[in-house]
Amino acid sequence: MNITIIGTGYVGLVTGACLADLGNHVFCLDVDQAKIDLLNGGGVPIYEPGLKEIIERNVDAGRLTFSTDIQSSVAHASVQFIAVGTPPDEDGSADLQYVLAAARNIGRHMTDDKVVVDKSTVPVGTADKVSAAINQELAARAATPITFSVVSNPEFLKEGAAVEDFTRPDRNHERTRVMDVKSAEFTKYAANDMRDAPSRVIVQALLRAGARVHAHDPVAAEEARRVLALDLADAPALLQNLQFATKPMQAVQGADALIIATEWKAYRSPNWTALKAAMKAPIIFDGRNLYEPQEMKDNGVQYVAIGRGNHG
Numbered sequence: 001m002n003i004t005i006i007g008t009g010y011v012g013l014v015t016g017a018c019l020a021d022l023g024n025h026v027f028c029l030d031v032d033q034a035k036i037d038l039l040n041g042g043g044v045p046i047y048e049p050g051l052k053e054i055i056e057r058n059v060d061a062g063r064l065t066f067s068t069d070i071q072s073s074v075a076h077a078s079v080q081f082i083a084v085g086t087p088p089d090e091d092g093s094a095d096l097q098y099v100l101a102a103a104r105n106i107g108r109h110m111t112d113d114k115v116v117v118d119k120s121t122v123p124v125g126t127a128d129k130v131s132a133a134i135n136q137e138l139a140a141r142a143a144t145p146i147t148f149s150v151v152s153n154p155e156f157l158k159e160g161a162a163v164e165d166f167t168r169p170d171r172n173h174e175r176t177r178v179m180d181v182k183s184a185e186f187t188k189y190a191a192n193d194m195r196d197a198p199s200r201v202i203v204q205a206l207l208r209a210g211a212r213v214h215a216h217d218p219v220a221a222e223e224a225r226r227v228l229a230l231d232l233a234d235a236p237a238l239l240q241n242l243q244f245a246t247k248p249m250q251a252v253q254g255a256d257a258l259i260i261a262t263e264w265k266a267y268r269s270p271n272w273t274a275l276k277a278a279m280k281a282p283i284i285f286d287g288r289n290l291y292e293p294q295e296m297k298d299n300g301v302q303y304v305a306i307g308r309g310n311h312g
């Protein structure tokens, strides 16, 4: 099978080399001429155990090509992987300019049907933006009808074990899951939420101290359940004291205190009357400074926020 990888960085190079090793003909594109020259000269810009050997044998076999030629990269394959960088923007959100530039290039040059696979780490809804960018380019050149699909295939490799992660994915993930595109985008987002989430430390400490915890998260509950089971592998019985609620108000029912550890919009304007009625005592520890102390005072809620003292 012919495959194009757009962005020959960490993810793109490992994915491209490993897909070539499975017998595919892989065209790795990058806009960085120096990187492509290095690869074509036999160099490898990153160190990953086993990667150099895989690249060498697949280049020798004629299954792996490195180039800056955008038109040829689009023509090469009906499957186009986008693996460009998505650095944090000024406000911390992912900068999609490289993803959308890659999408526009596909739209500008495609002459047959394509499956565009987004491997870059992107927010939910990006597949729609990628589709729009491709459609815009097709419309601009009044192309005869060409169809394409956009797929989200988020990457979970770990640097230092990337080849191993690619070749033995079942070691790291329960199984391959097929889902709709927005769910796939959510999966990566949730995994990133949970990797360094303060809630992970807080929930674990509370359970070890003997508390019963009811947690709610609109996106990351399943991932939270998974990582907390790992965190408490030495004391699995404590997981009996952890429950996940399907609605925020369900989580606070009968609670002695509420801890806010993430700032979903859905938590910004609760029904204070219902919240106070549901809790044993209306005490909120707010790790995200979601609320105004004066508003809490007016609502009769004892409110402890970061750097804003104790109110109420």
Ligand SMILES: NC(=O)c1ccc[n+]([C@@H]2O[C@H](COP(=O)([O-])OP(=O)(O)OC[C@H]3O[C@@H](n4cnc5c(N)ncnc54)[C@H](O)[C@@H]3O)[C@@H](O)[C@H]2O)c1
Binding pocket: 006, 007, 008, 009, 010, 011, 012, 029, 030, 031, 032, 035, 083, 084, 085, 086, 098, 101, 102, 119, 120, 121, 122, 155, 156, 157, 158, 159
């Ligand atoms: N590195 C990791 O461990 C890792 C793990 C999981 C997910 N990811 C995600 O995968 C994506 C890629 O990460 P990375 O570490 O490989 O990035 P990287 O910076 O190593 O590589 C990105 C490459 O894309 C190239 N590029 C940019 N715009 C391009 C364009 N329009 N056409 C062709 N090439 C273009 C850049 O020159 C660069 O070589 C990011 O979204 C990242 O968050 C990375």
